[in-house]
Amino acid sequence: xxxxxxxxxxxxxxxxxxxxxxxxxxxxxxxxxxxxxxxxxxxxxxxxxxxxxxxxxxxxxxxxxxxxxxxxxxxxxxxxxxxxxxxxxxxxxxxxxxxxxxxxxxxxxxxxxxxxxxxxxxxxxxxxxxxxxxxxxxxxxxxxxxxxxxxxxxxxxxxxxxxxxxxxxxxxxxxxxxxxxxxxxxxxxxxxxxxxxxxxxxxxxxxxxxxxxxxxxxxxxxxxxxxxxxxxxxxxxxxxxxx
Numbered sequence: 001x002x003x004x005x006x007x008x009x010x011x012x013x014x015x016x017x018x019x020x021x022x023x024x025x026x027x028x029x030x031x032x033x034x035x036x037x038x039x040x041x042x043x044x045x046x047x048x049x050x051x052x053x054x055x056x057x058x059x060x061x062x063x064x065x066x067x068x069x070x071x072x073x074x075x076x077x078x079x080x081x082x083x084x085x086x087x088x089x090x091x092x093x094x095x096x097x098x099x100x101x102x103x104x105x106x107x108x109x110x111x112x113x114x115x116x117x118x119x120x121x122x123x124x125x126x127x128x129x130x131x132x133x134x135x136x137x138x139x140x141x142x143x144x145x146x147x148x149x150x151x152x153x154x155x156x157x158x159x160x161x162x163x164x165x166x167x168x169x170x171x172x173x174x175x176x177x178x179x180x181x182x183x184x185x186x187x188x189x190x191x192x193x194x195x196x197x198x199x200x201x202x203x204x205x206x207x208x209x210x211x212x213x214x215x216x217x218x219x220x221x222x223x224x225x226x227x228x229x230x231x232x233x234x235x236x237x238x239x240x241x242x243x
Contacts, residue, residue, distance in 0.1 A: 021059045021069065023049045028066045029115060037063075037123045064129045067116060071133050074105045075140065082144040091148040092162060092202040095141045096194040099170040102137065103190045106174060110182035117178040138167045162201050169193035 027049035031040040042063055046056050060066045078098050085094060106113040120126045142163035149155030173193035177186040 020049075020051060020055060024051065024056055024059060025066060025069050028063075029112075029119075032067075032119055033115075037067075037119060037126065064126060067119065067126055068130065068133060070105055074102055075133075075136055077101055078137065079140050082140065090203060091145055092198050094148075095145060095163065095166050096198055098141060098144075099137075099166050099194060100187075100190060103170065103174060103186060106178075107186050114178055114182045117175070134167060134171070138163050141166055158201075162197070165197045165201065166194065169197045 024045060028040070028045045031044055031048060035044075040063070042053060042056055045063075045066070046053050049056075056066075060069070078101050081098050081101060082094065120130055142160050145159030145162055146156055149159050152158065170190055170193060173189040174186065177184060177189055
């Protein structure tokens, strides 16, 4: 997640010598800014960085990948975060917290994040590459939710819809911040967007088909004190499915 922090363009750390990986990223973005993405070759990048072609491909499979040097690490961190929970966390809150890891990666180096955003918007091929990265984040969230919703009626559908909603809400807030040039509090923006998802799909949210016109059934569920709210909600939903 922190591969670019302190190494990307505009890091502002003049005293620290960048790693070879960081030097390649800096050289690439300097050239992209001067010549454009399409006009810059891998040979140009390694020449400016002062390394060989073999060194470039040791770190990056392609020129496109040098634009997103931090996503592999962030995806690994997200996967690890979701895998090592206690299993008692409320699932929707957990995936919202996982999405915040991506936000923090961007916020760690605003100038680099804004520069990358502008470059990506101007190069269709990079936009497609970015979408493939976003899809991998969404699948990580959906896989976690599918495990948590095992045995639920419509659990797989619910997992996929919530994962897509988390990604959409997160990206809406993040891109708004990037369009502003990285001004303002990105954490507050993302928190507001994710709260919308949590309030829609988390504990206490109105399930589809409820509201006006629904039958006035009363469900009584007995649970031990301290039972996680998501377990209570799951019990209620299971009871409703049986009626």
